[in-house]
């Protein structure tokens with residue numbers, strides 16, 4: 001049975017601040033620029049293998065990618081591709097379809113046509129291959145039913161327990177998200193809030209981790225978060241703010257053209273895409289589907305000769321929480337060394353100065369968690385869920401029980417080896 005909404009105004013407020021790509025290394029270099037004298041707790045937070053589309057569902061559900069089903073945007077799945085109707089786009093000339101603006105316009109139209117509510121981008125995926133692919137984030141992760149496995153997110157928990165909360169709209173820019181949270185605080189109707197800040201990620205990709213623009217943006221966060229805490233202090237008796245990221249960022253030191261290797265390899269071996277193998281090229285990872293018996297040894301041999309990265313074993317994938325039961329995201333994962341970028345890839349064709357999505361145990365991959373109160377924060381991304389649920393459960397027996405169950409199963413204090 002649903003309990004009546006809790007009376008919130010003026011009592012306690014917990015604010016969770018998500019800052020995309022604000023890794024532990026970057027945080028440490030900017031300690032003087034970011035909430036100095038206010039943070040009582042700060043520590044590194046182990047991330048999971050993959051990009052934000054793997055990390056964010058992990059934060060929101062407390063599950064690892066192989067459990068919640070989200071890892072990367074594209075999967076080779078010709079039988080269930082929703083893009084089969086887009087075959088005619090494959091006849092458009094490459095000079096037109098490779099333009100970012102053209103692809104963004106087409107992405108918007110495709111999303112509207114297919115009724116997608118999630119983050120949808122065709123990126124650099126060739127239109128000829130699109131009818132062979134499925135896309136993972138069709139639904140809005142923040143809305144009910146957004147998770148592929150059907151797992152409940154922290155927001156589902158808050159809704160079902162009728163905890164009054166505020167969550168940013170990920171489609172809006174940072175000034176607008178700050179503004180809507182300030183309005184919610186002034187209204188005094190919430191006891192729990194999630195502020196979504198994603199612009200630092202774009203700056204780090206564009207300018208690298210040492211750029212002045214990065215420092216400027218972090219100082220901007222500092223100013224706005226101090227103002228937010230001051231405002232919240234005027235409207236609530238107790239305010240606790242928790243801050244965390246999903247992953248870090250490494251400076252790009254070199255590009256590698258694995259697609260060109262594959263083309264040469266196809267000519268030499270007679271292997272064909274869609275017949276012997278299939279592949280999706282993420283920014284730091286190539287994932288292969290092995291379709292014929294002769295493909296596996298040949299691809300393993302090709303990758304063994306590639307100096308930019310290494311093939312991950314099943315044991316490693318399992319340790320990273322990415323050994324998918326149906327191999328939905330590929331049979332074989334080739335991961336680049338930190339700092340290397342696949343260029344071109346299905347994600348883009350222009351080199352960037354910063355990238356993430358490397359080995360989770362690399363120091364530049366590590367995320368961070370901090371708080372304005374002394375606390376024992378989680379050590380890995382999936383533990384944030386329990387932290388958020390605990391805050392929602394303050395003074396509520398029904399949620400306290402749910403939190404205890406989650407902490408026991410989701411490895412709140414677990415750590416990636």
Ligand SMILES: [Zn+2]
Nearest residue numbers: 021201205356
């Ligand atoms: Zn990013």
